[in-house]
Amino acid sequence: MEFPPFIFPESEPGAHGQNAQPIVLSTRIRLARNLAGCPFPAKARALQRRQIQKRCFDALATLPRMRDGHFLAMDSIDNLNRTLLVERHLISKELASAKTGAVAISHDQTCSVMVNEEDHLRIQVMRGGFQLLRAWRTATHVDTALERTLAMAYTGRLGYLTACPTNVGTGLRASAMLHLPGLVFDGEMQRVIRAVNQDGLVVRGWHGEGSESTGCIFQVSNQHTLGSPEQAILEHLVFWLRHIIEHEQHARYRLLRQNAPRLVDRIMRSYGTLTLAHLLKTGEAMDALSCMRLACDLGMLPLETRALVDRLTLRCQPAHIQAIVKEKLNPAERTFIRARLFREAFANTPPPDLAFARKLFSPSPAPERSLRRRRRNKPNPTPNPPETDAPQPEI
Amino acid sequence: MSKEIPCDSCGQPATVHLTKITDNKVTKVHFCEKCAAKNGVGMDALLPMAEALSAMAEPVSESDAEPPGKSVTCPRCGLTLGEFHKGHRLGCAACYSAFGQELGALLRKIQPGRAHCGKKPSGATLRIATHENLEDVRKNLRAAVEAERYEDAARLRDRIRQLEQELSLITGGEA
Numbered sequence: 136m137e138f139p140p141f142i143f144p145e146s147e148p149g150a151h152g153q154n155a156q157p158i159v160l161s162t163r164i165r166l167a168r169n170l171a172g173c174p175f176p177a178k179a180r181a182l183q184r185r186q187i188q189k190r191c192f193d194a195l196a197t198l199p200r201m202r203d204g205h206f207l208a209m210d211s212i213d214n215l216n217r218t219l220l221v222e223r224h225l226i227s228k229e230l231a232s233a234k235t236g237a238v239a240i241s242h243d244q245t246c247s248v249m250v251n252e253e254d255h256l257r258i259q260v261m262r263g264g265f266q267l268l269r270a271w272r273t274a275t276h277v278d279t280a281l282e283r284t285l286a287m288a289y290t291g292r293l294g295y296l297t298a299c300p301t302n303v304g305t306g307l308r309a310s311a312m313l314h315l316p317g318l319v320f321d322g323e324m325q326r327v328i329r330a331v332n333q334d335g336l337v338v339r340g341w342h343g344e345g346s347e348s349t350g351c352i353f354q355v356s357n358q359h360t361l362g363s364p365e366q367a368i369l370e371h372l373v374f375w376l377r378h379i380i381e382h383e384q385h386a387r388y389r390l391l392r393q394n395a396p397r398l399v400d401r402i403m404r405s406y407g408t409l410t411l412a413h414l415l416k417t418g419e420a421m422d423a424l425s426c427m428r429l430a431c432d433l434g435m436l437p438l439e440t441r442a443l444v445d446r447l448t449l450r451c452q453p454a455h456i457q458a459i460v461k462e463k464l465n466p467a468e469r470t471f472i473r474a475r476l477f478r479e480a481f482a483n484t485p486p487p488d489l490a491f492a493r494k495l496f497s498p499s500p501a502p503e504r505s506l507r508r509r510r511r512n513k514p515n516p517t518p519n520p521p522e523t524d525a526p527q528p529e530i
Numbered sequence: 531m532s533k534e535i536p537c538d539s540c541g542q543p544a545t546v547h548l549t550k551i552t553d554n555k556v557t558k559v560h561f562c563e564k565c566a567a568k569n570g571v572g573m574d575a576l577l578p579m580a581e582a583l584s585a586m587a588e589p590v591s592e593s594d595a596e597p598p599g600k601s602v603t604c605p606r607c608g609l610t611l612g613e614f615h616k617g618h619r620l621g622c623a624a625c626y627s628a629f630g631q632e633l634g635a636l637l638r639k640i641q642p643g644r645a646h647c648g649k650k651p652s653g654a655t656l657r658i659a660t661h662e663n664l665e666d667v668r669k670n671l672r673a674a675v676e677a678e679r680y681e682d683a684a685r686l687r688d689r690i691r692q693l694e695q696e697l698s699l700i701t702g703g704e705a
């Protein structure tokens with residue numbers, strides 16, 4: 136079995152060479168664009184699609200960012216490799232299953248441009264941590280560069296025209312991948328989802344529309360694309376992301392103060408699972424990894440474990456497991472191999488250190504009653520969440 | 531404090547406010563936490579994108595539906611309005627003007643703004659966009675003159691002058 140070289144360089148979309156941050160795993164910008172004068176991909180004939188692909192690839196090949204990049208037609212790679220790209224969020228499930236269309240991926244895998252998906256061009260830029268505006272600057276730069284030679288479908292009134300009216304206008308979908316175990320354990324997640332829904336944002340699971348969230352990972356993105364400038368759309372999202380981050384910190388603090396045994400038990404069991412289990416399904420692995428990430432954030436594990444967790448979150452997925460051992464595996468074989476890989480990966484990771492957590496909640500345990508009363512008066516009773524390196528968006 | 535909205539079901543103060551699109555009508559529903567759970571307002575019901583898309587599946591209204599034999603079709607790509615309602619996807623840029631009326635109604639529901647006010651293209655796109663825009667406005671001017679809407683016509687004439695100027699700036703005077 137052949138694997139293109141882009142899978143193995145340690146360029147997991149989570150980190151991209153930067154230190155992994157708590158709560159915000161990664162941020163992403165997507166711009167939908169169509170070439171002027173050509174029917175959208177679904178209505179284009181095979182020959183037209185090939186011409187469109189050629190024009191787009193030719194324009195992309197001139198960009199410095201795409202130097203040494205990978206230019207792949209979907210019908211030139213096999214099913215497993217397509218799934219691998221989906222698991223890395225470099226292409227969509229739709230592009231992978233349609234088997235027509237193509238993708239250009241920058242060498243460092245921070246930028247991927249899908250060609251002939253739902254729209255002629257889907258420019259995507261991914262960044263580790265809370266770097267929405269930086270990702271936006273890169274994406275708009277790529278867009279402007281392409282526009283120098285490619286005329287896009289655009290009208291003064293409706294902006295950039297897209298195959299689906301939910302993208303018309305800016306064509307912008309900005310999103311952040313958030314790790315929210317505190318809100319999930321606390322049963323607060325539904326409330327948060329409802330609140331952001333009412334203000335024009337959408338919450339999805341790890342793998343996009345309709346997908347279940349695994350490992351307490353959620354994707355939050357803007358819903359509307361017409362009527363606000365990009366800057367306002369981004370600022371609106373950043374406002375809510377900050378709010379959710381704050382809620383998550385409070386939820387974690389509350390759990391530590393009020394339900395430490397339950398929290399510690401989950402973390403220790405997860406450590407046990409990852410270091411001792413001999414059969415591991417994807418979902419179980421994701422949940423255990425989520426607890427390890429939380430343990431890093433709480434200072435119970437060395438900080439470098441966070442980057443390890445992020446890499447394994449990516450690599451515990453079915454196609455990645457098969458790419459790593461370089462053979463096709465059925466689901467039962469995968470659970471076995473997955474468990475082995477995790478035991479090896481965590482062999483040098485010490486058990487979560489409870490001293491830190493103990494210090495946090497033992498000195499003067501406030502009596503239950505007074506704590507509850509305070510909580511009723513103020514919805515957020517925690518002025519100092521335990522986070523030391525909380526994510527700071529660069530604005 | 532502003533007045534509280536009561537729960538649609540039990541009258542307690544509502545905390546869950548949803549915008550639903552059913553039968554192509556936008557309705558607001560308000561529930562208290564308990565009734566929301568009882569009515570199955572869970573994750574699924576809260577995917578606004580899915581709602582917006584299902585709203586597209588329905589024609590704008592019965593009376594607006596085209597009489598048989600004269601269905602709306604995009605002259606450029608051949609997509610019919612029926613196909614759009616089924617697949618929720620447009621076939622080409624010209625579909626936006628071919629289905630202008632239906633799309634306008636839809637966009638008002640799924641998008642908060644009527645008009646784009648974000649990034650403006652430069653380079654190749656701008657040249658073409660301005661040119662196409664100019665054609666559109668010229669067509670509207672002819673229609674306005676024929677219908678003797680002279681105020682509109684005057685406004686459109688000014689707009690054409692402005693666009694012609696823009697175009698000559700972009701193309702270097704060969705408009």
Ligand SMILES: [Zn+2]
Nearest residue numbers: 537540562565
């Ligand atoms: Zn009620």
Ligand SMILES: [Zn+2]
Nearest residue numbers: 604607622625
């Ligand atoms: Zn069309």
